[in-house]
Amino acid sequence: MPKSSSPAAARAPTATRILDVAERLLQTRGYNGFSYADIAEELGITKASLHHHFATKADLGSALVRRYAEQFTVALQAIDASAPSALGKLERYVQLYEQVVRGERLCLCGMLAAEYGTLPRPMQEQIRKFFDANETWLAAAIEQGRRTAELRGRGAATDLARMLLGVLEGAMLVAHPFNDVRRFTSAARAALAGLVATP
Amino acid sequence: MPKSSSPAAARAPTATRILDVAERLLQTRGYNGFSYADIAEELGITKASLHHHFATKADLGSALVRRYAEQFTVALQAIDASAPSALGKLERYVQLYEQVVRGERLCLCGMLAAEYGTLPRPMQEQIRKFFDANETWLAAAIEQGRRTAELRGRGAATDLARMLLGVLEGAMLVAHPFNDVRRFTSAARAALAGLVATP
């Protein structure tokens, strides 16, 4: 497989390796918490070489959000294609977040939401679209769950979608300083349990 | 009232005015997103004067978290002293967060949780204590609500406390890029509704 697309492939194209390192730095230290020097040192190249691939830090940031959002879209499509039940979809959605927590990272867009006021405008628009897309997908899954009577029918689906998105982003945020996955999983489990129809 | 303790008093002691400006900058731009120059310009004093009151940025950061956590503790005690029902306590707890959202800010410790990996060690410890204290208070309120049968009895109180803390921190985080209080309130309302005992 000459053109491996594995995330941390050592012999991937330089642009990809830059994105991989920058993504980890962004998800652990924030946009204002890492520099071109950090990436350059880790990859063993110079800052000037980085600027050849991504002219400005704003360009690099936009590329990072774009790739992250695309991967997320693909993951959601995979869930839609394979998970039959609404509850199954929501459980797999939670697993997407849990994997990020296990990697000792934050959601890339959650991190950037915190720093929102300091970001270049193109990145700001990308972040809003990411959350809108997540909310829409969650609301659709919740609507489905109501039609099949898997989920409780109380309240607007949009409100429940926002609640679920909030739990996952927030529990991830709070678990981060403790580096404790259980802080995330227990919150996520409680939120899902509250959605399930009670006989 | 010569010694007013109002947050933005124009004639408050200089140290207090510094903390007020720095707090707003921290809650909107993050620890790595503001500088002594920003504070100095806004107050019309020099950076050197700032260093007289807070020798290092780490000192300023610690003082900010300390004050924020103290004010939060006072607010929780006020709720305990005046709110009779468990649901009333939780609703007033939600209002604490809602006020922050209306001020177009993030929770100070939520912001710092995102930047956790870049912070000086003393601040890191303060942040963990803040979340532990919140979780403990919420779990106690939820336990009370079960004894009085106000709240649903399913799941561990700690899990529900983490869920609620997560919703509030996360919904605040997601609402921030949209500057839309409803994104917060609808999520918070849905979370509370899921806790209430259903007859």
Next chain:
DNA sequence: GTCTATAGGCAGATAGAC
């Protein structure tokens, strides 16, 4: 307590050789 002046370092970014 506030100022001027400045140190020393790191940030993002560019020019131009190879």
Next chain:
DNA sequence: GTCTATCTGCCTATAGAC
């Protein structure tokens, strides 16, 4: 595509006069 060298500007922090 990568390098060396450099620029400009901002950062935190300090020395010392008033």
